[in-house]
Amino acid sequence: MFNLLREKFMKAAEKIKEKIYKKGEAEEVKKEEKVETKEEKKIEEKKEVKEEKSKGMSFFDRFKITRTIKRVIKKEVVIVEEDIEDILEELELELLEADVALEVVEKMIDSIKKELVGKKISPDDNVEEIVYNAVKNSILNILSREKIDLEEIIQKNRKEGKPTVIVFVGINGTGKTTSIAKLAYKLKNKGYSVVLAAGDTFRAGAIEQLEEHAKRIGVKVIKQKPGADAAAVIYDAIQHAKAKKIDVVLADTAGRQATNINLMDEIKKVVRVTKPDLVIFVADALTGNDAIFQAEEFNKAVGIDGVILTKVDADAKGGAAISIGYAIGKPILYLGVGQRYEDLIEFSPDFIIKKIFGEEDIKFSTEREF
Ligand SMILES: Nc1nc2c(ncn2[C@@H]2O[C@H](COP(=O)(O)OP(=O)(O)OP(=O)(O)O)[C@@H](O)[C@H]2O)c(=O)[nH]1
Numbered sequence: 001m002f003n004l005l006r007e008k009f010m011k012a013a014e015k016i017k018e019k020i021y022k023k024g025e026a027e028e029v030k031k032e033e034k035v036e037t038k039e040e041k042k043i044e045e046k047k048e049v050k051e052e053k054s055k056g057m058s059f060f061d062r063f064k065i066t067r068t069i070k071r072v073i074k075k076e077v078v079i080v081e082e083d084i085e086d087i088l089e090e091l092e093l094e095l096l097e098a099d100v101a102l103e104v105v106e107k108m109i110d111s112i113k114k115e116l117v118g119k120k121i122s123p124d125d126n127v128e129e130i131v132y133n134a135v136k137n138s139i140l141n142i143l144s145r146e147k148i149d150l151e152e153i154i155q156k157n158r159k160e161g162k163p164t165v166i167v168f169v170g171i172n173g174t175g176k177t178t179s180i181a182k183l184a185y186k187l188k189n190k191g192y193s194v195v196l197a198a199g200d201t202f203r204a205g206a207i208e209q210l211e212e213h214a215k216r217i218g219v220k221v222i223k224q225k226p227g228a229d230a231a232a233v234i235y236d237a238i239q240h241a242k243a244k245k246i247d248v249v250l251a252d253t254a255g256r257q258a259t260n261i262n263l264m265d266e267i268k269k270v271v272r273v274t275k276p277d278l279v280i281f282v283a284d285a286l287t288g289n290d291a292i293f294q295a296e297e298f299n300k301a302v303g304i305d306g307v308i309l310t311k312v313d314a315d316a317k318g319g320a321a322i323s324i325g326y327a328i329g330k331p332i333l334y335l336g337v338g339q340r341y342e343d344l345i346e347f348s349p350d351f352i353i354k355k356i357f358g359e360e361d362i363k364f365s366t367e368r369e370f
Contacts, residue, residue, distance in 0.1 A: 002318035024073025099288030099319025163241035172255030175310035181213035197237030202254035258297030310336030
């Protein structure tokens with residue numbers, strides 16, 4: 001996941017570092033570091049017996065000395081635009097190739113420049129940290145936006161005695177039905193009651209697919225015949241939820257291209273009639289820039305509140321993941337990361353940063369439950 005982005009950002013960071021090292025006439029120095037041994041840690045924990053235990057221990061028993069070779073600049077460096085211009089231009093092109101949206105690329109490059117140009121780096125500074133932080137911050141700036149706290153919304157509505165209605169929209173095959181099932185599973189496990197609305201009355205087999213998921217998760221589906229009015233089906237589900245005091249209605253809708261005027265009119269009607277608390281756009285990460293274009297079009301047509309980005313487990317590029325929220329100015333709520341009910345994780349900028357910079361090896365399951 002995100003291998004391409006990782007490669008490009010790392011390469012740029014390495015090149016910037018090299019430039020700084022060269023300018024600062026870096027040399028390799030041996031650095032000695034004292035590393036506490038396990039024994040010393042134990043002693044620290046049991047302070048009362050410290051004296052006793054450490055008596056018979058030599059200094060080298062307690063501390064290990066490790067010698068590492070470090071590159072350190074000899075003289076102060078001030079980064080000027082020309083130092084990093086070429087590197088950032090190359091990064092700009094590479095990010096576009098990785099499906100990062102143009103406005104997002106521009107903002108990131110700008111952020112790196114702002115953080116680095118004019119910066120004084122002295123021999124005591126950690127060059128590596130300064131460069132990596134500048135790159136990481138450029139991504140964090142893009143990803144950080146106000147979060148939607150779904151549980152807070154559900155609990156507020158519950159207090160007012162009404163269900164929380166979420167309508168899922170998007171183009172065909174992006175993973176709407178699957179994401180509804182995963183979210184129903186998650187909410188049910190958290191103790192909320194859930195009903196599904198089979199609002200995809202258009203695609204053959206869509207109602208059965210939703211029913212199959214519902215059976216396995218243990219929630220009810222409100223449905224009508226194929227071809228029925230989607231708004232009416234979802235309306236029925238809301239009435240059912242009100243009558244039975246069910247916390248959440250998750251409504252499926254047919255997949256549609258934003259260019260299909262008839263189907264876009266239908267989804268507008270769904271939103272007008274059912275007045276959902278949230279309209280969630282389900283986007284397939286693998287479709288890159290098209291996902292962003294479609295999200296923008298759906299947002300114009302019906303107003304999207306947030307995004308679920310699916311198939312992130314198979315996304316080698318990562319461009320859509322870092323662009324889509326910024327492009328439409330709406331948060332990503334969840335990431336779909338596989339084909340099991342539990343494979344829906346809450347989105348966080350930190351998670352993406354860890355993925356790109358490989359600080360944590362987050363592995364996804366390739367098991368299939370559906
Ligand atoms: N690897 C992976 N596959 C996923 C994920 N989410 C969905 N899928 C797969 O994507 C395919 C399409 O998912 P659906 O949920 O049927 O898509 P849909 O948007 O409801 O489709 P339409 O009703 O045609 O619009 C299925 O094979 C899912 O198993 C994910 O996060 N990771």
